[in-house]
Amino acid sequence: MRLIRRLPSALVLAAGVACFAAPALAQPPSAERVRGGMFDASDPAGIARFMERTGYRVELRADAKGDPVIAGRFTTTSEYSLQFYECEGGQFCNSVQFLTQTARPATLTPDVANAFNARWRYARIVYDATQVKMLMDINLDAGVTADNLEDTLDIWRQLVDIYERDILGKK
Numbered sequence: 001m002r003l004i005r006r007l008p009s010a011l012v013l014a015a016g017v018a019c020f021a022a023p024a025l026a027q028p029p030s031a032e033r034v035r036g037g038m039f040d041a042s043d044p045a046g047i048a049r050f051m052e053r054t055g056y057r058v059e060l061r062a063d064a065k066g067d068p069v070i071a072g073r074f075t076t077t078s079e080y081s082l083q084f085y086e087c088e089g090g091q092f093c094n095s096v097q098f099l100t101q102t103a104r105p106a107t108l109t110p111d112v113a114n115a116f117n118a119r120w121r122y123a124r125i126v127y128d129a130t131q132v133k134m135l136m137d138i139n140l141d142a143g144v145t146a147d148n149l150e151d152t153l154d155i156w157r158q159l160v161d162i163y164e165r166d167i168l169g170k171k
Contacts, residue, residue: 038143041084041093044068047149054150066090077170078102078160096140098123098156101133105168108132116167123159125167134163 039047048060048070058072063083067090070082078100086094104127117124123136136156144152164170 037146039146039149040140040143041096042091044070044084044093047082050146050149051153054153056153062090068093074157074160078164080156080160094141096138098136098138099133100160100163101131102168104128104130104132107169108167112167120159120162122155123163125163132167134159134167
C-alpha cells in the first residue's frame with residue numbers, strides 16, 4: 001500500500017522537474033551548444049563571438065593569404081592577433097597562435113629575453129634588431145571547452161601585461 005501512495009507523488013515530482021527542464025530544451029541551440037560547448041580552430045567566427053562575450057574587443061579579418069585572423073587590443077597599449085594556421089583556402093584551420101609585436105626596446109638583451117622565456121611556460125619572446133614579439137601557441141586539436149578557452153584567454157591577457165611591464169618597460 002505504501003508504494004501505491006508514493007507512486008503518485010513521484011509522478012508529480014517527475015512532472016514538475018520536466019516542466020522546469022522544458023524551457024531549456026525549447027531554446028534554439030547555439031553553434032557552441034550544438035558542438036558540445038567545444039571550440040576548435042575550424043570556427044574562427046565562433047571563437048571571435050566567444051571572445052566578445054567574455055569582454056574582449058575583437059575584429060575578425062583575413063591575412064594576406066586569406067587565412068582568418070582575430071585582431072584586438074586590451075585596455076593596455078599592446079595590440080594582439082590570434083592567427084589561424086594550417087588552413088585550407090581560409091577555412092578548416094587546425095591551430096592558432098597569439099601574437100603581439102612592437103619596436104624592440106633598447107633595454108632588451110639576450111639575458112632579459114632568456115629570463116622571460118625561462119620563467120613563463122606558455123609564451124615566448126623572440127626579437128631581431130628592430131622588433132620584439134611575444135608568441136603563445138594554442139592547441140585546439142579535437143577542441144577545448146569554453147572554460148578552457150576562457151582560461152587560456154585570461155592567461156594571454158596576464159602575459160601581455162607582464163610583457164609590457166618586463167620587456168617593454170611600460171606601466
